[in-house]
Amino acid sequence: MVGHYPVMLQEVLDALALENKKLIVDGTFGGGGYTRAILESSNASVIAIDRDHEAIARSKPIADEFKTRFSITENTFSNIKDVVKQKNITSVDGVVFDIGVSSFQIDTPERGFSFMHNGELDMRMSKQGITARQILEEYSEEQLAMIFKEYGEERHSRLIARKIKEHIEEGNVFDTTLSLAKFIDRTIKGKKKIHPATRVFQALRIEVNQELEELKSAIDESLKLLNIGGRLVIVSFHSLEDRIVKERFLELAGKRKHINKYKQEEIVSQNGEPVYQSITSKVLVPSDDEIKENVRSRSAKMRIIERVA
Ligand SMILES: C[S@@+](CC[C@H](N)C(=O)[O-])C[C@H]1O[C@@H](n2cnc3c(N)ncnc32)[C@H](O)[C@@H]1O
Secondary structure (H helix, E strand, C coil), X not given: CCCCCCCCHHHHHHHHCCCCCCEEEECCCCCCHHHHHHHHHCCCEEEEEECCHHHHHHCHHHHHHHHHHEEEEECCHHHHHHHHHCCCCCCEEEEXXXXXXXXXXXXXXXXXXXXXXXXXXXCCCCCCCCCHHHHHHHCCHHHHHHHHHHHHCCCCHHHHHHHHHHHHXXXXXXXEHHHHHHHHHHHCCCCCCCXXXXXXXXXXXXXXXXXXXXXXXXXXXXXXXXXXXEEEEEEECCHHHHHHHHHHHHHHCCCCCCCCHHHHHXXXXXXXXXXXXXXXXXXECCCHHHHHHCHHXXXXXXXXXXXXX
């Protein structure tokens, strides 16, 4: 199995501005690429989080090498505040999230994330909760259509939802990734630029792992932990996630005209100064060289915000 290539690694290190920083949270440990680079290139310690038990198991060499400078917790990153609190820590100097699935997850057929391999239709990063197969069986046609439309931006959401439910009612099962991918391929006719199952797979993955809710909470919980000068760095891989990050960062940096009183208190200090500052006016993307080397990085988008007061 190939490892995970850390996306925009140098950009992430630069964004965290590690000089004089003592403690960084890597909220998406994955293959440990960011964590290792932070530990090797600075004096900072790292608290890592991942919801996938297999990622935790992979952290052993880093734990052995960096000892007290490294710890890892199996949890969702929306619980970042509790994870840190359990270590009697109340603030940190930086937080990074590299949202999405790792190559370890995509390339392991049994995890069921990819229609490039045949495996159980699962998609749970933490191996807990409802699977993609159960969603197809238990959600109504309307709920499925809504998910495919909202989370997959799928034009044929209603048609696919209807056909899937009919197929299940006829006594068939979608127990594997390929059974679903081939069914969608047969259902959608006409010219296709990308594999017709791409959007439905994205939508199911987001729903199974509650990815957008996770991201929204994680942004707010992380900001509460940042010391002045501390940065929150987010690398995301599709437009739904990037939109959430972009909108929230704009709001926090006071770039939105209409902000309610509650939010005003959150983003303006007692002496009227902004509490947060966007570090990048434009979204950062991988270099052409990186995309050539690792085609999976092509849709990455990075945004940075700093606590300044
Ligand atoms: C793209 S990989 C991170 C790769 C890592 N930056 C590296 O360099 O190896 C994303 C990881 O985040 C984890 N993850 C995704 N969403 C999560 C969440 N809500 N809470 C905790 N971990 C999550 C996944 O299980 C996966 O291992």
